[in-house]
Amino acid sequence: MSESVAAEHDYIGLSMEAAQMSDNKTKTRDNNNNKNDDVLNFKATELRLGLPGSESPERVDQRFLSLKSSCPVSGAKRVFSDAINGSTKWVFSPGSATDVKDIKPAVPVKEKKSSAAAAPPASKAQVVGWPPIRSFRKNTMASSQSQKQGGSDNNNSETEGEAKSGAEPCLYVKVSMEGAPYLRKIDLKTYKSYVELSSALEEMFSCFTIGQFGSHGGCGRDGLNESRLTDLLRGSEYFVTYEDKDSDWMLVGDVPWEMFICSCKKLRIMKSFEAIGLAPRVMEKCRSRN
């Protein structure tokens, strides 16, 4: 088992004798990377506490960084720019999204997408050509992803992005739900009121028990009125929010329907309203009603 000691690597001044064909790896190290000690002392047999994979980020960082630092970017612009811009999706985020919560290096595993999420943050480590996905596939997926981002914040001239305003025949918006594994797309123009919208949403996401929408039917002109809202907030877990033209998240139901469909870019069914900072408004509303 002790053979699995990771060798120390002499990068500059590599000498022939150093590379012995024996199990005794005694290369002297003359490396820039001072953190090698930690990495190279890693042994497969070492007992570690911590979540599976939680050690690997550190090791990954050191080893690949030291290797990467040995490779000056080739003259070809394309290779370099791919590393920085092109392969935005294919960063390697250490560990799986599910179990590693306390990752040390500044490589966020998940991040909430901001509207202009085309370029990754500088802290994400990128390796050229890794994982090994063909450019064609990467580009195709990247353009699918940016389509899914929806909204006019999208720089790509995908037609979907423009289908939000004006006299377009359909008004597709994404509907996502916190905790649900998939998004849906709906055409807002097919609904005439908040009632219709909410029952459609209920149907779509029914397997996620949003029965809290209830079947109150509307009182007054629009379904999602005050009392419904209160019900939602008091008893239920879910309520519907939307992202408007100014990229603010608003509660659905506040404005007249026509105004709503003109400004709505995206819908999201939320559970905890703190997450989007609507709490003050909502609490105020509750208080004013009571």
Add this chain to the structure above:
Amino acid sequence: MDRRFPFKVLEHIFSFVDSNEDRNSVSLVCKSWFETERRTRKRVFVGNCYAVSPLKVARRFPKMRSLTLKGKPHFADYNLVPDGWGGYAWPWIEAMAARRPFLEEIRLKRMVVTDECLEKIAASFRDFKTLVLTSCEGFSTDGIAAIASTCRKLRDLELRECIVDDLGGDWLSYFPETSTSLVSLDFSCLDSEVKLSDLERLLSRSPNLKSLKLNRSVTLDVLESLLRRAPQLVELGTGSFSDELDPEEIAKLTKALSELKQLKSLSGLWDLLPEYIPLLYSLCPRLTSLNLSYATVQMPDLIDLLSRCSKLQKLWVMDLIEDKGLKTVALCCKELRELRVFPSGADLDETDVTLTEQGLVSVSEGCPKLESVLYFCVQFTNAALVSIAKNRPNFRCFRLCVMEPFAPDYRTQQPLDEGFKAIVERCKDLRRLSVSGLLTDKAFEYIGVHAKKLRMLSIAFAGDSDLMLHHLLSGCQSLKKLEIRDCPFGDTALLENAAKLETMRSLWMSSCFVSFGACKQLSQKMPRLNVEVIDEHPPKTRPDSSPVERIYIYRTVAGPRLDTPEFVWTIHKSPEVGVSRLSIR
């Protein structure tokens, strides 16, 4: 007494020898066999376009009807080969045009093809039938138009994942109204829209069309009209599958799809919406090949679809299928031979996609004919690899990409050495292997000892020392292509096993520790190897001991190539000359 068979008899016998490997062996027996074989070979395959000169090939095979060429190294697919490296099709096209005007088929992979090349093809080969370009670049839709308009007997025009300068969809209208010979058409990699009426008319007059792969800009609402005109299709690649259709349109499309009684292969399906999956149900029972790798469909919907595909032999899908979906595949798709699971990026609104090693284990248990796998996964275990090897010793191609470099077995924190050992020990017919995860030299010792039929091996972020390379080069008897990136060694193993390199097609090493001095020595030792150094900085300006960024070593009888760009150096054979760039620009 002349003991040789008459030429005619030999010729007849050789006409039964199909595989080029066999023909190569046949041609080594004696001079008369060599002569007979070369005069009868119709399909010529050149795995490395720089291994031999086009002129020699043209002269050697007077009866050639089909030429297949490969250019750039495989790692070019992952952007590891800088633009401008080479792989130009022109010298080949030119040579063939001058000497082999009866050439009918050209298949190119990872080569630079220009519009001039395409125009030359169109102008020079009267009976030209088949053009298949895979992962090629350098041409525009004008070149395609030239092929379409001029090649009267065109049967196959396939552009697979090429990078094309897309000037618009007009090229489709260049197929003359009289052309009725089309058998397969693949323009799935193009961006721009083609005119629907052009496409409809083309389909209407192509009764032999068996394979049609549309591009993404062909929308769902026109699909029905196209399928109505080509019910004989065996392979269909749809365009985008996401437009909103009204119930009448849906009914019509459902009917059109169900009329495709011969359809065996389905792909495309971009942006496939879950509500449209039932439309495909009528096709499922007959499908042998299904490519869902561009369809961001989630697991529950995938299960509904796949559980109906009992005849499926080839499945390409994204990791959205999750372990649960693969379990369904294991239960329902007993004919499965090839599985590829690609990463989706799983960025879809913070979804956690549960695809683990268990998915592959299930499929290996449930699918007795499985022999080829490409699997992207975040992490893996030795136990899983051992199970997989036990379940499925008939693997011929096993490519596992553990996406986190250096990831150990996440349960035991051990390297994945033992897991891959099981794979190479049990899978005696393994031809192609890609390894990943944390691996020490031991893993490669196992591979060297056991993987006797292995022809292609891909390695990244692995090993500890030159021992790794030494094990491989001294052990793997059948090794033809070896590609390594980011592994910490090079010189000693390379020099000790120099002779091996001449038995291989090529060796690629990037971001390893191969010194310039070792490259020089290797090149001088081995006259029939081209040792190419790909480096931003001229090697001459650095000490011999400094490592080079990338090396590409391949056997050749054509000598150093003359078309190298500024960042590629072919190391000269004679020590006095040193390094030269023999490029003629």
